[in-house]
Amino acid sequence: MTPNLVHLHPYPFEKLAQLKHGITPPADKPHIALSIGEPTHPAPDFIKEALSRHSAGLGIYPTTKGLPELRAAIADWLGSRFNITAEFINSDRHILPVSGTREALFSFAQCIVDPTGKPVVIMPNPFYQIYEGAALLAGAEPYFLNTLEASGYLPDFDSVPEPIWQRCQLIYICSPGNPSGAVISQSEQEKLIRLSEKYNFIIASDECYSELYDDEAKPPIGLLQTAYAMGNTDFKRCVVFHSLSKRSNVPGLRSGFVAGDADILQAYFQYRTYQGCAMPLPTQYASIKAWQDESHVLENRDLYREKFTAFISLLENVCEIHKPSASFYVWLKTPISDTDFAQQLYAQENITVLPGSYLSRDCAGINPGANHVRIALVAPLAECIKAANRIHNFLTTLQ
Numbered sequence: 552m553t554p555n556l557v558h559l560h561p562y563p564f565e566k567l568a569q570l571k572h573g574i575t576p577p578a579d580k581p582h583i584a585l586s587i588g589e590p591t592h593p594a595p596d597f598i599k600e601a602l603s604r605h606s607a608g609l610g611i612y613p614t615t616k617g618l619p620e621l622r623a624a625i626a627d628w629l630g631s632r633f634n635i636t637a638e639f640i641n642s643d644r645h646i647l648p649v650s651g652t653r654e655a656l657f658s659f660a661q662c663i664v665d666p667t668g669k670p671v672v673i674m675p676n677p678f679y680q681i682y683e684g685a686a687l688l689a690g691a692e693p694y695f696l697n698t699l700e701a702s703g704y705l706p707d708f709d710s711v712p713e714p715i716w717q718r719c720q721l722i723y724i725c726s727p728g729n730p731s732g733a734v735i736s737q738s739e740q741e742k743l744i745r746l747s748e749k750y751n752f753i754i755a756s757d758e759c760y761s762e763l764y765d766d767e768a769k770p771p772i773g774l775l776q777t778a779y780a781m782g783n784t785d786f787k788r789c790v791v792f793h794s795l796s797k798r799s800n801v802p803g804l805r806s807g808f809v810a811g812d813a814d815i816l817q818a819y820f821q822y823r824t825y826q827g828c829a830m831p832l833p834t835q836y837a838s839i840k841a842w843q844d845e846s847h848v849l850e851n852r853d854l855y856r857e858k859f860t861a862f863i864s865l866l867e868n869v870c871e872i873h874k875p876s877a878s879f880y881v882w883l884k885t886p887i888s889d890t891d892f893a894q895q896l897y898a899q900e901n902i903t904v905l906p907g908s909y910l911s912r913d914c915a916g917i918n919p920g921a922n923h924v925r926i927a928l929v930a931p932l933a934e935c936i937k938a939a940n941r942i943h944n945f946l947t948t949l950q
Contacts, residue, residue, distance in 0.1 A: 576901035608832025617648035633776035666690030677910035732875025788943035
């Protein structure tokens, strides 16, 4: 076995199960799960219909590159959403469908990282744990960028020492961020692209929450959009990851794409012909329909806005709580340790939330996720309101 396996940490939900082990919550309060970022809004009917209509495709081996029609639909959406002229997005060279961004974010590092020469992979802290596991199993050293309240929960690229940039081969960014929902500005993305040009590393931008934003007039900017605006129309060293899971409420569809630098994608395509899971044809046809439709995405954002408004209004008089710019998480500061908060909330109110320290690592003498919990507003509105009332009661007892 690879010796790098010993460096992997338990997944956050394994730790959460241990934290809750042996606790019997009140039986008269039905459980409300707010810990996992799993959308529960209904999947659009047209996606289900497309899956059924093309079920005969289950008898055909899919190709790694996917259908030309799927890549074309993705290219059209990408150009429209991020204000990139169509001629600069070649669906054959700049786009590769993948079976969910979780798998792609992991395998990308295995393809990109050269394990010789003490490579570094930079990532935000807290983070999606796939970034860390991908770096470790690729033979790289993770370097954590603390995202703190003082910096708007955003990474400070200026804080990275030059020796780290010199060893950096890959940086993961997540915008909108998990767990904070913070959006990296265009100017900060420009700074990062200039750094990548200077030190020759690749930027992997996880943008799976990009379509869950609060202000319709200010959709989050994407990395390719920034590169294009800078005149980097070949998207050199820039790769983005997008998914239908959150956008279209189909986490089980396992459908996403990778887009950007054509030379990098050619190498990644070659890697995926050996390692990657090709997307089944029914999934591809359903995905075409999903990328071509925006009405269900608008409805989805409205549902989340309604839940955020109700949830925050019930809690703002007992705690400091803010609506994020994007995503479906509340990154709540806790008056006691985050693990005690999550454990006691479960014991008293039968609500599961995720301790922030489980999403981060100790770095520079602190754990930036400590004294926070991540609350995923994925349950139906009525459940979110019940949860807010119970959390209100719980916070009142702490005071």
